[in-house]
Amino acid sequence: MSSIKVKFRPSTSDGREGRIYFQIIHERVIRKWYSDYKIFQNEWNARKSMIVISSNKDADRQSYLLSIRERIKWDKERFSRILTEWSAKKDSFSADEVIEEFALRQTQLSFFNFMESIIVRIKEMGQKRTSETYTSALNSFRRFMNNEDILLDAFDSELMESYQAYLKSNGLVPNSISFYMRILRAVYNRAIEKNIIEDKHPFRHVYTGVDKTTKRAVDINTMKKIKTADLKMYPNAAYARDIFLLSFYFRGMSFVDMAFLKKSDFANGQIAYRRRKTGQRLAVKWTKEMQQIIEQYPSNDTDYLLPIITSSSATPYSQYRRMQYQVNKGLKVVAEKIGLKIPLTFYCSRHSWASIAKSKGGPVGVISDGLGHDSELTTQIYLSTLDSSAVDNANEMILKLL
Secondary structure: OEEEEEEEEOOOOOOOOEEEEEEEEEOOEEEEEEEEEEEOHHHEEOOOOEEOOOOOOOHHHHHHHHHHHHHHHHHHHHHHHHHHHHHHHOOOOOHHHHHHHHHHHHHHOEHHHHHHHHHHHHHHOOOHHHHHHHHHHHHHHHHHOOOOOOEHHHOOHHHHHHHHHHHHHOOOOHHHHHHHHHHHHHHHHHHHHOOOOOOOOOOOOOOOOOOOOOOOOOOHHHHHHHHHOOOOOOHHHHHHHHHHHHHHHOOOOOHHHHHOOEHHHEEOOEEEEEOOOOOOEEEEEOOHHHHHHHOOOOOOOOOEOOOOOOOOOOOHHHHHHHHHHHHHHHHHHHHHHHOOOOOOOHHHHHHHHHHHHHHOOOOOOOOOOOOOOOOHHHHHHHHHOOOHHHHHHHHHHHHOOO
16 A cells, blocks of 8 residues: 655744655655755645645745645656556565655656757757757746746646746747747657657647737838937937837847946947847947937936936836836827837837848848747847848948938
8 A cells, every 4th residue: 555645844943944745655664755845834734735825925925835836746646656657567666666766757857957958969960040949948938937947747738828828928929929839849749759758738728820920010111200200399209219219220129128238238349238038149230320329318327328227326127117118108109290000119120120121132041031920039049140240231231221
């Protein structure tokens, strides 16, 4: 007779977290396996052998406790699976052997380790761009999991639906969500092919297709209207227009990346920065068009390059958020003044740069069809792998059109 019980061992020190452990009972022998899951005594219901999540906990603590509850469920299922399999196949085994097998499977089934091994293999095959897309997908999933690993056989549809909701809450469009999901699904399918796990169909309720995206780009004539619009009576809109143009000149740089550019990022006639959203390293050649806009504004006495974060008396983040609101509000006025029917956003500037470059014969090797037609992330990853001088030449070609 075998059984698995979940227990809690409180700390011997007041006010400290205790530890969750599993009690494995097999043939009347009791063994304990101590997990890394730590909670306070008032967060454990001994009668029900489960974590209690009180509504008076802050959101971060509730999220932590929920994740621990899920992990306990997965661990218990894994212990039970070993006991079931071995009871059917083995004449005898010990509780200690069950714990050893559990630890071994944890190592073999680590999703992070498995995906990292695939990325290494892809690099060895010379597929640098593919390895970068896989790395970006892994980094995104790590952030969702708060950098806590998960075992391959713990993947289920509920987890993937939660990840999809997480991506949506971070502003990703359906095609970008699908981009991540399809990569994770490919990794999961590789594990199935290697007979590491059985297919639980975890991706059946999440989006893995490719939608035709709504128009986000404007043509060169519209960009000229934006640049030349008479906004003397609307100083906030004029400022928003200038920041939007800078984003366009910077090859569609996001507002958050622009806001946090440091003066130290500018050297040797170019801006070198790392995208906050994807972690990709990019470099943009500084041009006279950029300089003309900067010269319209007072010198920035802070460490930041652009006229967005300009005060040392307020936190950089609070200034960024305030200016983001003001710029978005101002762009609505700009769109209204030039009769633009689609929203004028920084996402629009990114798509417009790629669309205009393509329409003017920009090299296919420089301009990815993905931007404006697929995933923003795919294009940014693609661009970041190219010789930056080729992209700068394309950028100069576009700026001469304005």
